[in-house]
Amino acid sequence: MKIPEGLNYTQDHEWGKIDNRTMRIGITDYAQGELGDIVFVEFMEKGTQVAKGESFGTVESVKAVSEIYAPVSGTILEVNETLAETPELVNQDCYGDAWMVVIEMEDPSEADSLMDAEAYAEFLSAEAK
């Protein structure tokens, strides 16, 4: 299972990549593996304000529909439109082409509470027990 360095992770299995005041967000390798074949994704529109921990979209697999939660508060700047047509990208490249949204952070210090790769790996193994 891939847990790249340099990303921030949440307990709900989202990753975030910080670039100045923005954060690019997607779901982790663990999340896509647990969900199975992903058939549909849906996100809130550009310009929507979301609060940390609030759902900004859903990922639907053949097994279930799951919410995706914002790791930080902010405004949705970009939405990955290609996922509407090719949701299976989430299974193939969850940390790359299958990024989901970019959020302009309201308060970048919120990201401090997120886990780094090592902490997330520990969190996953604790969860498994």
Added chain:
Amino acid sequence: MSYLCQTDEDLKTILDTIGIDSAQEVFSSIPVTLKYTDRLDIPGPLDEEFLRKTLAGRPSEGGFAGGGIYRHHIPALVDAVASRQEFLTAYTPYQPEISQGTLQGIFEYQSMMASLTGMEVSNASMYDGATALAEAALMASRLKGIRRIIVTRTTHPAYRAVLRTYLQNIRDLELVEIPFDPDTGRTDLRSLEEAVGEDAAFFVQQPNYFGIVEPMEKIAEISSKTGFWGMVITEAISLGIMKRPGSYDPDVVVGEAQSFGNPVCAGGPLLGFFCVNKNHVRRMPGRVVGMTKDHNGRDAFCLTLATREQHIRREKATSNICSNQGLCALRSALYLSAMGPKGLRTVASQCASGARYLMAALKDKGIQPLFGAPFFHEFVMKMDEKKRLALKDLGIIAGIPIAADYPELPDAVLITVTEMNTKEDLRCLLENL
């Protein structure tokens, strides 16, 4: 015993196989003197409904009550197939491993409803038309920015009552009713125009509760200014003769399909239908059966898009309806297969012409209908209660009184004519009025 029909082609194949030219040749060994050569003195064939009446030896029951639940001809085939033990269960079995018949029945029902309404997708059915409307309103209310549900006052009163119940505890959602024009019985377009907006979801019943045909072209144009709009069809038979709802481009078409092969039986069981286009398929309540391939590549049927139902999504489910009206939906698929497009159209036009015949006869007697606009197979007239009850004593249900739901229309009675009303029924009503 199964009934197998024989086409001319079948007969020819049989004759060719045994090497003779006509069926009569089979009997050529019987001496001519022993053959009966006259025509048998038996009456000609009867249609199914008349045959049933003749054998039962009693006049038709029912009369002229409609208003959302309708008495129509049900081909014997519907009962014969639907009462097979594989179908007649108290619970709809959905497991694809053991329920291909049930699932295919639902799939065929969905395909027929989608084609009749002109929409892309139908769900596996709902409890009844009223809950289908209420679920459509809930679906609209989950869309961003919808604050008001607008419904025409010419929508079935029971449907509006169910809608009120469903919506009463939803915060920040207002239910608005659009009045009707007292002369035509149609929805008042100016009021509608003033009410619509992007924050509203709008529903219109066609034909409306008074049987009147609403001016759909104009209503569709006004509806395009809403955030979401839908059509409500309480008499599915009307789909056989009227323009497809889907051609007006609504977001949803819901209604009641009891008329398709389900009897009038103490108010039920009913059969709600729910159709949308693909863009809304993930917001649609209820179940959907899809066609797929099994392990060996054969066509197979199974539930699809079930991930948004309550057993998976819990409180975030699109609705709490995880069942359907399996047997009633099957009956309606059987009905439609037996009648075919031509048969459905014939039933619809017989209803419409019967109602016109009755209205003309009433006008001849000096009785005027309450509304002037074109209608399908129902219309409203005034009839004082005494007269209505006197007719009831004679065994004629002259229609259903609607003044309790519309206090502005005292003594109003809704009269329905279907293909089941014979000329004799009409004469009986007219003579005793």
